[in-house]
Amino acid sequence: MRWLFWFLGLFAAAVAVMLVARNPGYVQFVYPPYRLEVSLTFFALILLAAFGLGYILLRLTFVTLNLPAYVRNFRAERAANKGRTAMIEALRAYFEGRFAAAEKAAVRAMELGEKSGLNSIVAARAAHELRQFDRRDAYLADAEGKTVGETTMRLMAKTEFLLDQKQPQSALNSLKELSDSGMHKHIGALSLELKAQQQARNWDAVLEVMAQLEKRNAIDKAVASQLRQQAWLEKLRSQATDINALRSMWKSIPGEFKRRSKIAAAAAESFSKLGDCKSAQQLLAESLNANWDSELVALYGECHNENNTAQIEQAESWLKQHTDDPGLLLALGKLCMHQQLWGKAQSYLDASLSLEASREAYATLGQLAEKMGKHEEALVYFQKAM
Numbered sequence: 001m002r003w004l005f006w007f008l009g010l011f012a013a014a015v016a017v018m019l020v021a022r023n024p025g026y027v028q029f030v031y032p033p034y035r036l037e038v039s040l041t042f043f044a045l046i047l048l049a050a051f052g053l054g055y056i057l058l059r060l061t062f063v064t065l066n067l068p069a070y071v072r073n074f075r076a077e078r079a080a081n082k083g084r085t086a087m088i089e090a091l092r093a094y095f096e097g098r099f100a101a102a103e104k105a106a107v108r109a110m111e112l113g114e115k116s117g118l119n120s121i122v123a124a125r126a127a128h129e130l131r132q133f134d135r136r137d138a139y140l141a142d143a144e145g146k147t148v149g150e151t152t153m154r155l156m157a158k159t160e161f162l163l164d165q166k167q168p169q170s171a172l173n174s175l176k177e178l179s180d181s182g183m184h185k186h187i188g189a190l191s192l193e194l195k196a197q198q199q200a201r202n203w204d205a206v207l208e209v210m211a212q213l214e215k216r217n218a219i220d221k222a223v224a225s226q227l228r229q230q231a232w233l234e235k236l237r238s239q240a241t242d243i244n245a246l247r248s249m250w251k252s253i254p255g256e257f258k259r260r261s262k263i264a265a266a267a268a269e270s271f272s273k274l275g276d277c278k279s280a281q282q283l284l285a286e287s288l289n290a291n292w293d294s295e296l297v298a299l300y301g302e303c304h305n306e307n308n309t310a311q312i313e314q315a316e317s318w319l320k321q322h323t324d325d326p327g328l329l330l331a332l333g334k335l336c337m338h339q340q341l342w343g344k345a346q347s348y349l350d351a352s353l354s355l356e357a358s359r360e361a362y363a364t365l366g367q368l369a370e371k372m373g374k375h376e377e378a379l380v381y382f383q384k385a386m
Contacts, residue, residue, distance in 0.1 A: 076113075083114030090122045102126040103135075110142075117143045117150030121157050128161050136161065152183050159192045168199035187218045194227075203231040203238075232257050233266050240270040247279070259286065261293040268299050277303035281311055288318065294327040298360070301331030304338040311335055326356040330364065337368050359386075 027043040029036040038046075090105035106123035120143035127136035143154040155178040162171035175193050179185060185193070190213055197205040210227055213219040232253050239245040250258070250267055257263050264287035271280035280303045288297055300315060315332045322328050329352035336345035345368055352361045366381035 079112050080114065083109045083112035086112060087114050087116065087119055087122075090119065090126075094122050094126055099126040099129040103130070117153065121150070121153045124157055124161075128157075128164070151181055152178060155181070156188060156192070159189075159196070163192065163195055163199065166199060168196045171196040172200065185212075187213070187216060190216075190218070198227075201234065203234045206231045229257060229260060229263060232263055236263065236266050236270060240273060243271075243274045243276060246270055246274060247276075250279075250283070258283070259290040261287060261291065261296040265296055265299055268303070272303040285314060292318075292322065294325050296327075297322075297325065298327035298330050300328075301334030304335070308335045308339050312339065324355055326352045326358065326361070329355070330358070330361050333361070333368075334364055337364065337371070340371075342368065342372055 025039070027038050029038075086105050086109035090102045090109060093099075093105055094102035103123050103126035106119045106126065109119045110123075120139045124136045124139035124143070127133075127139060140154055140158055143150060155174050159171045159174045159178075162168075162174060171192065175185075175189060175196065178189060183189075190209055194206065194209045194213065197203075197209060207228065210219065210224055210231075214221075214224055236246070236249060236253075239249045246267075253263065258267075264283055268280040268284050271277070271283070281300065284296065284300050287293075288300070297315075297318070300311070312332065312335045315328060315335060318328055319325075319332065329348045333345045333349035333352060336342075336348060346365075349361055349365050349368065352358070353365075362381050362384040366379075369375070369377040369381060
């Protein structure tokens with residue numbers, strides 16, 4: 001189709017030239033005593049040629065005048081292209097794990113005039129991986145004062161560096177600066193905050209941040225469950241010196257976690273140390289009735305009341321279903337020994353040892369032998385325990 005238009009245009013031009021060539025008109029120039037006559041066609045061709053020549057001269061003049069600016073722009077564009085190439089090389093090297101090459105390429109990109117703050121961040125991250133902290137901090141300082149997006153990159157990188165160096169409070173300050181800059185806390189920032197709160201042992205904040213991550217479906221359920229368990233464990237241990245605070249804390253723990261053996265064990269130990277054996281045995285019984293745990297049942301015999309008859313009955317009811325559990329037999333042996341039921345205590349402890357030899361069972365048998373006046377036998381048991 002294009003060639004058809006060209007053909008029609010050439011045909012029309014040829015017709016126009018033929019018509020002009022047959023034009024009888026002329027142009028006369030008079031400057032006394034001279035007179036010049038030329039045909040109208042020739043005069044039109046001269047005008048056209050003069051216009052074309054003038055246009056070419058004008059274009060050459062503009063090109064000549066703009067040549068220095070053109071050369072500057074060309075050089076700047078060439079340097080920018082080299083800078084972008086170096087930046088891409090730095091990114092590739094960083095993600096390949098070639099940190100020295102990444103830092104070198106990022107620095108070269110900055111020297112070539114590449115103004116993106118990404119180069120400073122990549123150089124800082126690479127220097128951090130190389131444990132060159134002075135250079136890392138210098139690159140971070142160079143990235144400061146850029147656009148909002150680059151400020152976010154800088155603060156995120158700074159937070160990660162501080163967490164790697166176990167400086168959680170400084171990391172939290174960096175995250176606060178990020179929030180104050182107007183940046184809404186995204187998943188990456190929340191994940192860093194979770195790690196910082198863990199390092200700072202701010203367990204209430206850990207639970208709060210985890211709730212936000214779970215709401216966004218940004219954390220694995222199993223991982224979240226383990227972190228919640230750790231948080232509640234640490235909160236329990238922090239209240240191990242005040243019985244009222246401990247009771248209040250225990251009430252605030254969700255039922256799902258109360259039945260977990262590790263939390264139940266930590267709570268039982270804390271209640272026992274503070275003299276509330278009744279609460280300790282009650283929560284242990286509830287946890288064991290929900291989920292049996294051989295290590296946890298051994299704690300059931302650690303805390304003694306003045307009358308442990310109910311606890312012995314409870315433990316013996318469990319024995320009907322868990323006849324081969326050495327921890328349960330050990331607990332029964334301790335409870336019976338506290339009630340001065342020497343024969344039953346001896347039989348339960350011997351049964352525990354027949355299933356699994358343990359230092360604690362031998363030590364308890366040594367204590368029992370001492371109470372029964374069998375000092376030589378007690379010495380043998382204590383030696384086996386050691």
